[in-house]
Amino acid sequence: MMIDHIVTGDGCRIAYRFDGPAGAPVLMLSSSLGTTMEMWEPQISTFAEQFRVLRYDTRGHGGSDAPPGAYSLDRLGRDVVELLDVLGIPLVHFCGLSLGGMVGQWLGARAPERIERLVLAHTSAFMGPPSAWDGRIVLIREKGMAAVAEASIERWFTAEFVKKGDACLDRVRGMLLTTNVAGYAGCCAAIRDMDLRRLGELIDLPTLVIGGDADPATPPAHSEALAGAIRGSRLLFLSAAHLGNLEQPADFARAVLSFLDSWPGEPGEAMPERSVMSDFNVETEI
Numbered sequence: 001m002m003i004d005h006i007v008t009g010d011g012c013r014i015a016y017r018f019d020g021p022a023g024a025p026v027l028m029l030s031s032s033l034g035t036t037m038e039m040w041e042p043q044i045s046t047f048a049e050q051f052r053v054l055r056y057d058t059r060g061h062g063g064s065d066a067p068p069g070a071y072s073l074d075r076l077g078r079d080v081v082e083l084l085d086v087l088g089i090p091l092v093h094f095c096g097l098s099l100g101g102m103v104g105q106w107l108g109a110r111a112p113e114r115i116e117r118l119v120l121a122h123t124s125a126f127m128g129p130p131s132a133w134d135g136r137i138v139l140i141r142e143k144g145m146a147a148v149a150e151a152s153i154e155r156w157f158t159a160e161f162v163k164k165g166d167a168c169l170d171r172v173r174g175m176l177l178t179t180n181v182a183g184y185a186g187c188c189a190a191i192r193d194m195d196l197r198r199l200g201e202l203i204d205l206p207t208l209v210i211g212g213d214a215d216p217a218t219p220p221a222h223s224e225a226l227a228g229a230i231r232g233s234r235l236l237f238l239s240a241a242h243l244g245n246l247e248q249p250a251d252f253a254r255a256v257l258s259f260l261d262s263w264p265g266e267p268g269e270a271m272p273e274r275s276v277m278s279d280f281n282v283e284t285e286i
């Protein structure tokens, strides 16, 4: 992998790589908690036919530094802006999954001039209660990443998919087990302290929300509420749990590419109803 680094204003090295033709529009990919940019491997060759694909390791993960202490969604969002600044890229399509989709919401509201089209996959604007994240932080600090790896796999994939024994399961397990404890804990704190429920209505970008119809981590009601809060967004469900890009790789790629190719779609196409904020209070399995 041709991985390079930039250094952010607070001295954190962020690892990134490009695939696809120089000069093509940039599609930036942002990963979930406990994974690396490798999680996008099934989509890369397809995306790279049309796009210059830019992926990076979230602070605390993979080849990026893992500074000690709590991180924030602001910090994770600014990491993306700083990465784009250093690389001299003014505008990208942004596709983030789970934690990556939280970063995407932040960018959509706080740095919309950098984003052309936004894909928010298997994500949420609020993942309370904070005590559950504190519990997870304590657990991994005491027992290491092995204490959360298997439960994560069970939340992230349907039982049928796990039973089939797809090769991606071992790769995801490997990513989880090798994630830096301080980095994972720092990102858990960012999610614990995050409340983006009022941000959706500030997002004024072509946006596709992708949910998983069997996702216990960011359940369908969270995707519906997010799509309802972002005016004019589209909502699509995959037959998958949380890591839909791995459980349904072809459908995920098709959904993203048809959205990037087709926006704004057919004139007069129905837009989703806005949802009420209480929809976000659906309990999640964290």
Ligand SMILES: O=C(O)CC1=CCC(=O)O1
Pocket: 031, 032, 033, 034, 097, 098, 099, 100, 152, 155, 191, 217, 285, 286
């Ligand atoms: O860890 C989980 O199961 C759910 C999750 C929250 C943010 C993320 O990326 O994954």
